[in-house]
Amino acid sequence: MLISVLLILFCIYLWFLNKFSYWKKLGFPYSPGKFLLGSGPGIGITEHPSYFVKREYEKFKNSAPAFGAYLMAYPILVPTDPDLIRDIFVRKYDIFQNRGFTVSERADPLSQHLLFKNDDEWKNLRTKLSPTFTSSRMKMMFTNVAAKADRMVEYLMPYAEKNESIEMKEIYSSFSTEIIADVAFGIQIKCLGNPENEFRKMANIVFQPSILENLKLFFLIAFSRTATFLNIGYTNPEIISFFMKIVKETLDYRLKNNLERNDFFQLLMNIYKTDEISFIEFAANSYVFFLAGFETSSSAMMFSSYELALNQDIQGRLRTEINEVIAKHNGKVTYEAIMEMKYLDMVFNESMRKFPIVDLQHRKNLKDYRIPNTNLVIKAGTTIMIPVYCLHNDERFWENPDKFDPERFTSENIKKRHAFCYIPFSEGPRQCIGMRFGQMQTKVGLVKLLLKYKILPCEKTIYPMKFVPNATFQCPVGGMWLKLEKLENS
């Protein structure tokens, strides 16, 4: 018995040894793997992936356009050269268009959305959904978003009056959940001050995955065909039944009452009614707005507020711009006024540079690809992780990257840089479809907040920043604690 166990362990050891020779054989520099654990044993447990990837990136960035690493025994490739990243996103996009997640509809109906679709299925769906995100559609939804921002600003008043510290991540998450529930599901909810709200609870399940759920995601990326064969889904069953039920009820209600609204739900419903998408795709793509739009937008607000609290001069200049532009628009915060605020855009971009939120963007190539001017070949089916956080904080492209400096985003300074060293929304045909909405929501929230309050750091504000190890996106340990001071003339 003991001999059999030792023999099995020995075979596993040899299998790992063989797996760990993958990058060496192909000639890529690499971060060596440790038996059973891979190159970054603490990823998702003791440290957030951003830190592991940044450490390794710094070792290799000047010597190679990409380096290899092992997630357990599974090889991943991390590009360090913006030219290669441009090829992946744009020039050779036909080879690199997929993210490489494959989840069967039977195992997980809610995964039939844009983020997880591949090849022609993705292309067709993207073509149908793109008209949903034009500027005119954003303008249509502006009033809904602005109303939620007003509610948030009002909700915060007692905290400001009592000079109390506030955990702003929860505030922005609630604000963002109220918006998504409204525009993607047609439901009016109140989560601010009500953490027991069902929608809010669902968000916590999705964005604070357990270690087991992180392992499941890894399995789906690494062994997607086996996962499909074994009927393994990604989405938590509680989430599936919650969202399927909501979409069904709202759809029935609107059809029965002949109700039309200016929201994403209506736009998806119009496509559904012409049979262009199935009910499952309808539900899955309402859900993806929540999945892809909620945590990203609320985090963008959170990190912008953080930097504004730490940089009072920049906050002051931004408030001056806001007041001047609003004055030109008869004292009203309109869609046009927000679009006119240049400095606000620079502040937003600089926050996304320091904290891109989606710190790794995934691709899997359909064919072998030789990196130009090298002998390095990326074999078909390689999992590629674009290191956005590393590029955004790389001294090769950004002088003094730790400094929060919106001047980096004047049009003159943008022209001086490689376009692919700043990619918070990705680039090319597969870039974020909801970018305009995410920007609008973040900017409206910030403008309304800055018109009423000064954002200040407090004794609990985290500095320097440290990310929660097992969070899906970048998220501060202990929350984002800040203070608000009511402005005299507000």
Ligand code: HEM
């Ligand atoms: C500040 C807010 C946001 C950020 C930083 C962000 C970031 C991103 C990034 C980086 C990607 C591409 C990932 C990759 O290439 O692997 C992406 C894709 C996507 N985003 Fe966003 N996003 C934001 C807001 C939104 C919103 C509000 C929505 C929807 C309402 C949304 C919907 C999507 C969808 C559906 C995709 C997949 C697109 C496709 O594969 O065709 N995002 N987002």
